Amino acid sequence: xxxxxxxxxxxxxxxxxxxxxxxxxxxxxxxxxxxxxxxxxxxxxxxxxxxxxxxxxxxxxxxxxxxxxxxxxxxxxxxxxxxxxxxxxxxxxxxxxxxxxxxxxxxxxxxxxxxxxxxxxxxxxxxxxxxxxxxxxxxxxxxxxxxxxxxxxxxxxxxxxxxxxxxxxxxxxxxxxxxxxxxxxxxxxxxxxxxxxxxxxxxxxxxxxxxxxxxxxxxxxxxxxxxxxxxxxxxxxxxxxxxxxxxxxxxxxxxxxxxxxxxxxxxxxxxxxxxxxxxxxxxxxxxxxxxxxxxxxxxxxxxxxxxxxxxxxxxxxxxxxxxxxxx
Amino acid sequence: xxxxxxxxxxxxxxxxxxxxxxxxxxxxxxxxxxxxxxxxxxxxxxxxxxxxxxxxxxxxxxxxxxxxxxxxxxxxxxxxxxxxxxxxxxxxxxxxxxxxxxxxxxxxxxxxxxxxxxxxxxxxxxxxxxxxxxxxxxxxxxxxxxxxxxxxxxxxxxxxxxxxxxxxxxxxxxxxxxxx
Numbered sequence: 420x421x422x423x424x425x426x427x428x429x430x431x432x433x434x435x436x437x438x439x440x441x442x443x444x445x446x447x448x449x450x451x452x453x454x455x456x457x458x459x460x461x462x463x464x465x466x467x468x469x470x471x472x473x474x475x476x477x478x479x480x481x482x483x484x485x486x487x488x489x490x491x492x493x494x495x496x497x498x499x500x501x502x503x504x505x506x507x508x509x510x511x512x513x514x515x516x517x518x519x520x521x522x523x524x525x526x527x528x529x530x531x532x533x534x535x536x537x538x539x540x541x542x543x544x545x546x547x548x549x550x551x552x553x554x555x556x557x558x559x560x561x562x563x564x565x566x567x568x569x570x571x572x573x574x575x576x577x578x579x580x581x582x583x584x585x586x587x588x589x590x591x592x593x594x595x596x597x598x599x600x601x602x603x604x605x606x607x608x609x610x611x612x613x614x615x616x617x618x619x620x621x622x623x624x625x626x627x628x629x630x631x632x633x634x635x636x637x638x639x640x641x642x643x644x645x646x647x648x649x650x651x652x653x654x655x656x657x658x659x660x661x662x663x664x665x666x667x668x669x670x671x672x673x674x675x676x677x678x679x680x681x682x683x684x685x686x687x688x689x690x691x692x693x694x695x696x697x698x699x700x701x702x703x704x705x706x707x708x709x710x711x712x713x714x715x716x717x718x719x720x721x722x723x724x725x726x727x728x729x730x731x732x733x734x735x736x737x738x739x740x741x742x743x744x745x746x
Numbered sequence: 747x748x749x750x751x752x753x754x755x756x757x758x759x760x761x762x763x764x765x766x767x768x769x770x771x772x773x774x775x776x777x778x779x780x781x782x783x784x785x786x787x788x789x790x791x792x793x794x795x796x797x798x799x800x801x802x803x804x805x806x807x808x809x810x811x812x813x814x815x816x817x818x819x820x821x822x823x824x825x826x827x828x829x830x831x832x833x834x835x836x837x838x839x840x841x842x843x844x845x846x847x848x849x850x851x852x853x854x855x856x857x858x859x860x861x862x863x864x865x866x867x868x869x870x871x872x873x874x875x876x877x878x879x880x881x882x883x884x885x886x887x888x889x890x891x892x893x894x895x896x897x898x899x900x901x902x903x904x905x906x907x908x909x910x911x912x913x914x915x916x917x918x919x920x921x922x923x924x925x926x
Contacts, residue, residue, distance in 0.1 A: 430794075430882035436851075459871045460794050460878030617871035624865055647860045650870075696874075698881045700920075701854040 421717040422679065423689040425483065425582060426706045429461040429696055434471045436699040438480045441710030445475055446483040446514060447695065448612075453501040454485045455538060456695040457612030469508045481511035487536035488612045489517045489595075499523060506531045514560070515539075516595055521554040534558040537584070538595035538609065544576035551579045558582055560691060562594050563673065566743045567681045574686030583682060585675040586705055587693025589739055591653045591668035599652040599667075603634035620650040631655075646670075646735075674736035676709065679716050682741075754853070754863050755843045755914040757809040766811040770827045777814065778825040784890060785821050792821040794879035801872040802834035807842035836868035838876075843915040848877070849885050852916035886919035 426442035428434035437445045448454025450462035463471060472482045484505035490498040498520055505513050506528045513531060515521050516538035524533055537560040541547050550556040558580040561570060565583075574581055590597065600614045601607040608614040621632040627643030631650050638655030639648030648656070654670040656663060673693070675682070682690065690713065692705055711723050785792055792799055799818045806813040815826040815834050826832065838845070844863050847853040855877045858864040866873045888906040892899040910917045 430878060432882040432884050458878070459796065459798060459875035460882075617874045618869075620870040622866055622870065624867065629862070629865075641862075645862075647862050649860075697856055698848070698851070698854045698877075699884075700851045701857065703851075704854075 422683055422687065422713045423582075424706065424709045424713055425689050425691045426709075427587075427692055427695040427697070427702060428471070429456065429458075429694075430699070431463065431467045431471050433695075433697075433699045433702045434482075435474060436703040437706050438475050438478045440703045440706035442480055442706050444481040444483060444511070444689070445471075446485050446691075447471065448485040448487075449501050449504070451497065451501075452491075452610070452612045453488055453498050455487050455536075455608045455612045455614075456485075457488075458696055459617060461696065465504055465508070468504070468510075472509045476509065482509075483512045483514050483534060484508075484510040485514040485536065486520065487514050487516045487538045489538075489609050490520055491610065495519070495523075499527075502528060502531070512558070518554075521550070521556070525554045529555070532557050534560065534582070536560055536595075537562055540593045540595045542593075544573050547573065547577045547579060551577070558688065560584075563589055564593070564740050567678065567685050567741050570682070570687060570741075571685035580688035581686070582689035582691050583675075583687050584673055584693055585679070585682070585690040585709065587672055589668065589671065589673050589737070597653070603636055603652055605634075615651040622647070622650075669735070669737075671735040671737045673739045675738055675741050676712050677722055678738060678741050679712050679722060683716055754841050754847070754858075757807070757842045757915070758913060762810055766829075770812065770829060773812070773827040774814075774825055777827060778823070780890070780894070781816070781823045781825050783894060784885070785818075785823050787890070787893075788883045788885065789821060791879045791883040791885075792818055792823075794882055795875050798869075798872040798875040801836060801869060801876075803872065803876060804832045804834040804837040804868075805845065806832075806837060806839035807845055808839050809841045809843075834868065836866065836870070836872045836876075838864065838866050838873055840864040843913070846887070847916040849880055849887065850916040850919045851881070851884070852920045855881070884919060888918035 423443045425444045425446055426437040428437050428445045428447040434445050434447060448456060448462050450464055475482045486498060486501045502513055502524050512534050514534045514536045515524060516536035524531060533554060533556050535541055535550050535556045540562050541550060541559050542562050542564060547559050556579060560582045563584050595609055604616055604619040606613050606616050615633050619634045623630050629641045629647055630637055631639045631648035633650055633652060638652055641648050649670045653667040657666050694701060715723055795818055799820045803816045804813060805816060812827050812829055813832055815832045817824045840863055844858050848855050892902050895902045906917045
């Protein structure tokens, strides 16, 4: 069986690029705080979503609508409308994290397939089975903290499909619970859909040294010749007790393309590519690469050589927690 | 450029020298007309800019002796070309080939930024909005020029194709991929 590749689309053009590059499934969100990539110039209005879903379906691909932030008390109708509009537009599933929204979707849109977002940080079989039994969740996106054997152990105990990230940005925190962005800017991916909002990011180059600031805090300085700093606190470079370094997380991206056979063996159903903030050129290149990889895997052929290093954040890649060599 | 650089071609020196002597007022007028035409044909680009459609962007091709200021003004754009420093809400600087390559989908903006082929300063959110809006618009500047060239459209296409081959600069839209 060919593993499903689930590809990002920040814009309608990226959706079309992903589908034409061979994506089985595309995920995207509305241009508001209901989705965790609520950045300037990104996302879909209602008409664009309907057209995007129609385009994907005409090409045999599916569309998942990410409504994966946590609803603000008193403003629930915004999130409820997003779910209803996704259903009306013909979305193949919605990706949710909020317990209240899961209950709402199960009650009011029972035929709309529900996936559990990584923002819910469901990292063990018990909690996954709870989401499946209580809200009819059909697929869970696993947090990026599990090794391949841990994923295999979970899959042995759950009935729902599992989806794992294979390429793109990494989060060091339990997703959906990180408060670093809130601390520096007052806005978070969990509530406003923005991690390190661009309006709070400032880059300044002086004599070849590029400084990155978030919310007024200098979080990294890169000398001439070094990659530009990533503008999040988790990937910042700080000095403490006389030593400087990336205290939370090295600025590297996930690239698990070589682990696809092991992930298939572990029972993973779908492979997710991160990057709704990236360009259509990026989306097309990464999707083509992973489509070739899953097709090769299904045919029992060796994994094709990867060509993706240049596209990674921070220009460096890791297999992340899938290979927990530090244990 | 850093060891992590994407290979970005540099604008040929001879035409760059010519630009050093060319009058900027006609360039501003010509570019302004071209961008106004884009605004008519790609209204969605300006809608996607949202509040940042009122920002002033300084575009600085570092291998050219001129830079330009772009004010989208909600779909009634204004362009100013200058040899001196320009001021705006945000500045985007890099080789012309990188800037055009991003417009045409040949390069990924983040990759160019992290490799430091591209420098941004000022209002980061405005830059992000512009980058995303342009990426979604799937612009083809060669096709736009052809559409304005009337009976000379084929000649424009041939000249652009020749210039692309000679310089390696993406002067027209790159198809992201073949049909799978």
